[in-house]
Amino acid sequence: MTIRRAVELLDARPGIRVLATSRLRWTEPWGYEDQPPFLNGACAVETMLRPEELLGVLLDVERSLGRRRDGPRFGPRAIDLDLLLYGDETVALHDLTVPHPRLAERAFALEPLLDLDADLELPDGRRVSELLAGLQ
Helix, strand or coil: CHHHHHHHHHHHCCCEEEEEECCCEEECCCCCCCCCCEEECCEEEEECCCHHHHHHHHHHHHHHCCCCCCCCCCCCCCCCCCCCCECCECEEECCEEECCCCHHHCHHHHHHHHHHCCCCECCCCCEHHHHHHHHC
């Protein structure tokens, strides 16, 4: 399975150690609905990499697993790895915003985070469990 291989590739990278993975779940597509359901999950990693370096690794892993970026935005893709959180830090760079800018709107991202840590809070203090409850 592509997601499991992505986790293996991340864990094999120098400076990254996978600590935990959520369960995987099928969800309806988001943004571009004319495609099969999504399979979503999350993993917690320990890293010494800066956020932009970690994003570079995620993009490399996507490419190695067949990700292409020539289709419609939010359209079908082999894999999509997002940097949702980076500890309790907020990051605002040209090509990277952390927490992920639409995290609070996406149950398919919040649910796996809750699997990893039932008490997880975003850097602004909002609890993931409360954000998720507000979407249901």
